[in-house]
Amino acid sequence: MSRQPKAVILVSGGMDSCVTAAMARQTHEIALLHASYGQRTERRERRAFDEIADFYSVSERLAVQLDHFVKIGGSALTDMRIAVPEGEAGTPISCNEIPSTYVPFRNAHFLAVAVSWAEVIGASAVFIGAVAEDSSGYPDCRPEYYRVFQQLVREGTRPETRIEIVTPVIAMRKREIVQRGVELGAPLDRTWSCYQFEDEACGACDSCRLRLSAFADAGITDPIAYRARVER
Amino acid sequence: MSRQPKAVILVSGGMDSCVTAAMARQTHEIALLHASYGQRTERRERRAFDEIADFYSVSERLAVQLDHFVKIGGSALTDMRIAVPEGEAGTPISCNEIPSTYVPFRNAHFLAVAVSWAEVIGASAVFIGAVAEDSSGYPDCRPEYYRVFQQLVREGTRPETRIEIVTPVIAMRKREIVQRGVELGAPLDRTWSCYQFEDEACGACDSCRLRLSAFADAGITDPIAYRARVER
Numbered sequence: 532m533s534r535q536p537k538a539v540i541l542v543s544g545g546m547d548s549c550v551t552a553a554m555a556r557q558t559h560e561i562a563l564l565h566a567s568y569g570q571r572t573e574r575r576e577r578r579a580f581d582e583i584a585d586f587y588s589v590s591e592r593l594a595v596q597l598d599h600f601v602k603i604g605g606s607a608l609t610d611m612r613i614a615v616p617e618g619e620a621g622t623p624i625s626c627n628e629i630p631s632t633y634v635p636f637r638n639a640h641f642l643a644v645a646v647s648w649a650e651v652i653g654a655s656a657v658f659i660g661a662v663a664e665d666s667s668g669y670p671d672c673r674p675e676y677y678r679v680f681q682q683l684v685r686e687g688t689r690p691e692t693r694i695e696i697v698t699p700v701i702a703m704r705k706r707e708i709v710q711r712g713v714e715l716g717a718p719l720d721r722t723w724s725c726y727q728f729e730d731e732a733c734g735a736c737d738s739c740r741l742r743l744s745a746f747a748d749a750g751i752t753d754p755i756a757y758r759a760r761v762e763r
Numbered sequence: 764m765s766r767q768p769k770a771v772i773l774v775s776g777g778m779d780s781c782v783t784a785a786m787a788r789q790t791h792e793i794a795l796l797h798a799s800y801g802q803r804t805e806r807r808e809r810r811a812f813d814e815i816a817d818f819y820s821v822s823e824r825l826a827v828q829l830d831h832f833v834k835i836g837g838s839a840l841t842d843m844r845i846a847v848p849e850g851e852a853g854t855p856i857s858c859n860e861i862p863s864t865y866v867p868f869r870n871a872h873f874l875a876v877a878v879s880w881a882e883v884i885g886a887s888a889v890f891i892g893a894v895a896e897d898s899s900g901y902p903d904c905r906p907e908y909y910r911v912f913q914q915l916v917r918e919g920t921r922p923e924t925r926i927e928i929v930t931p932v933i934a935m936r937k938r939e940i941v942q943r944g945v946e947l948g949a950p951l952d953r954t955w956s957c958y959q960f961e962d963e964a965c966g967a968c969d970s971c972r973l974r975l976s977a978f979a980d981a982g983i984t985d986p987i988a989y990r991a992r993v994e995r
Contacts, residue, residue: 593831593834593835595834596831597831598827598828599825599829599876599879602825603825603879605879629921633921634879635878635883635921636879636916639871639879639919640875642871643871643872643875644831644835644872646867647832647835647866647867647868647869648835650837650868651837651867670919670920671918671919671920675918676915676919679911679914682911683908683911683915684868686902686903686907687868687870687871687902687903688868688903690902
């Protein structure tokens with residue numbers, strides 16, 4: 532019987548959240564939470580979530596479906612009429628503007644589910660694998676956002692509830708996240724990052740490009756399959 | 764063609780949110796949002812929402828279904844194994860503890876949907892009919908909670924997005940809300956407050972008791988039907 536405190540980990544199925552789970556389980560008994568929101572690759576990401584949860588033999592898991600994002604739209608990830616932007620592999624991602632893959636205020640929904648669940652199951656922490664600097668430029672991936680969310684949790688839950696919002700990879704370079712994952716034996720081969728496809732990763736969307744750069748910079752071969760193995 | 768700024772109003776179907784909508788439309792073009800979450804009376808509340816939206820001829824409306832609350836549980840409203848507490852009509856509601864009808868961190872989910880939708884449709888405000896003092900003692904109904912949520916919106920949306928969180932009835936007594944509703948000609952007869960039943964209101968749950976007290980204190984007859992018209 533584990534005596535570690537319990538934590539809810541938001542696991543999208545991508546690399547950052549997988550490594551976040553690997554880090555969290557060093558100090559916590561982990562409960563894994565996945566949220567689908569009508570994004571293009573939701574079935575593939577859900578499969579990655581299940582495989583990561585199986586890898587860690589996690590019994591407490593919750594998968595939720597947030598269908599309203601498709602009704603709301605406004606993002607290339609949930610509105611099939613907006614194309615996912617592609618770039619040449621190896622070229623840097625611009626961080627100067629919010630990309631069309633930004634899903635309006637998305638992480639507030641994910642965190643709200645995580646905090647509600649954490650309060651009910653008695654978890655004392657919620658881990659989320661947001662990455663600030665070395666990422667896509669989403670406003671809800673910055674440290675200040677999580678500091679404010681922490682205040683919101685304090686104000687909006689039962690007086691006796693204590694839930695810490697933990698962002699262990701937020702200040703890490705993507706390369707470091709890969710390295711940490713490898714050190715911890717995280718199942719990176721089971722993760723999925725591509726915004727576009729569900730069979731083989733495209734290698735061209737921002738998410739694939741960030742991932743490929745991260746592995747290349749870390750000097751490690753990405754274990755997942757790409758549609759066309761990109762020259763780097 | 765309206766030149767008023769647009770606002771999203773969270774309309775549960777209850778009295779407070781109906782009066783909030785009535786107040787909001789004095790200054791804004793209103794878009795109405797309803798969230799069902801597997802609560803006992805969700806069909807009846809949805810009907811009240813539709814009838815209020817029809818009353819105000821609102822074309823922009825969104826109804827979302829947040830099914831995960833039932834999976835998460837932990838509340839008498841979403842877990843049918845937990846009884847809704849009843850009290851004698853006319854007796855005061857205790858505000859010293861969080862009632863079993865508290866749905867963990869619920870309003871964060873509602874506000875998240877409202878802000879995402881507001882950002883996509885270009886609304887500059889989100890109105891919510893939370894009532895602090897004279898209500899059921901939920902932590903996410905207090906002014907400080909909304910001040911923090913306002914900061915979260917600033918941090919977590921596009922840099923150019925400006926969405927104000929407005930809580931026009933938060934400091935009002937329930938009696939005053941009834942009076943304001945009547946002054947503004949709000950369709951209080953189309954609202955639904957009962958936590959338990961969908962045909963006629965029970966008159967005994969906290970929500971019915973608060974409502975009945977409010978109408979009694981205002982010296983106005985509640986236009987909706989109760990299972991047993993309660994002596995007061």
